[in-house]
Amino acid sequence: MAFRTLILRHFALIASAVLALGACSSDDELEYRELTVYEIYNQATEYLEDGRYRDASLYFDEVERQHPYSVWATKSKLMAAYSHYMNNKYDDAQASLDRFIQVHPGNRDVVYAYYLKALCFYEQISDVQRDQDMTQQALVALEDVITRFPGTAYARDARLKIDLTRDHLAGKEMAVGRFYLQRQHYLAAINRFKSVVEEYGNTTHAPEALFRLTEAYTSLGLVAEAKRAAAVLGYNYPGSDWYEDAYRLAGVDRSVRDQQREAAQAAEGDKPWWSF
Secondary structure, three states: OHHHHHHHHHHHHHHHHHHHHHHHHHHHHOOOOOOOOOHHHHHHHHHHOOOOOHHHHHHHHHHHHHHOOHHHHHHHHHHHHHHHOOOOOOOOOOHHHHHHHHOOOOOOHHHHHHHHHHHHOOOOOOOOOOHHHHHHHHHHHHHHHHHOOOOOHHHHHHHHHHHHHHHHHHHHHHHHHHHHHOOOOOOHHHHHHHHHHOOOOOOHHHHHHHHHHHHHHOOOOHHHHHHHHHHHHHHHOOOOOOOOHHHHHHHOOOHHHHHHHHHHHOEEEEEOOOOO
C-alpha cells in the first residue's frame, strides 16, 4: 500500500512538472489552432484595444506564423512591436523592429519602425544622476529619423524630443560639474561646465554653466577668466537669474559690464558666442 502511494505521488509530480513546462512554453507562443488570417488579426486588435498587450503581441506573431505570405503578416510584425512597446517590453519591441527594418526596408511604414525604435530608447531615459547611455542612444536614434525622413511628422516630433534629450544630457554634465565644484576639484568642474556651454549652449542649463564657470575661476583666483565668463553670460542671457550673481561674484561693476557687452557686440561673428 505504501509502495502504491509512493508511485502515485511520483506520477503526480511528473504531471505537475509537465503542466508547468506547458505553461512556460505558452508564454512564448500560442497553442496552434488553425484560424483565418482575419480571425487572428482581429483578435489581436481587440486585445490591443483592451490593453492586453502581451496577448496582442502573441496573436500578431501568430498571424506571421500561420500566414507568413499574407499582406497582413507584414503589418502584424510592426503591430507586435507596438504591443511590446505598450507593454514596456522595450528589448522585445526593438528586436521586432530591427527584424521589420531588415526584411522590409522599402515598406511605407518603415518610417514608423525607425520612430518607434527611437521611442523605445527615449522612454528609458533615466534620472540625470544615473548613467546616460540610454539617453545617448535615444539621441542617435532620433537624429536617424530626421536624417532618413526629414519631411515627415515623425521627424518634426523627433526634433522636439531631441531638444529634451540634449537638455537631459546637459543636465547630467551639470550634475557632475557641481559634484566636482563642491569638492573643490575646480579644473574638472570647469571642463564639465565648458562642455555644457560649447556642446549644449541652446539648452536651459547654459546660463548656470556660465555662472558656475565664473564661480570656479574665481575660486582659482583667475579673475580675468571669471570676468570673461560673466561677460558672456551677461551678453547672451541678460534676463537670466544667474546674471547679476555672476557679475557680483566676478567683481564687475556696471560700467565695465556695459563696456564688455559693447565689445562682445562689436566682435559678434568673429568667434562663437561662448568663446572665452
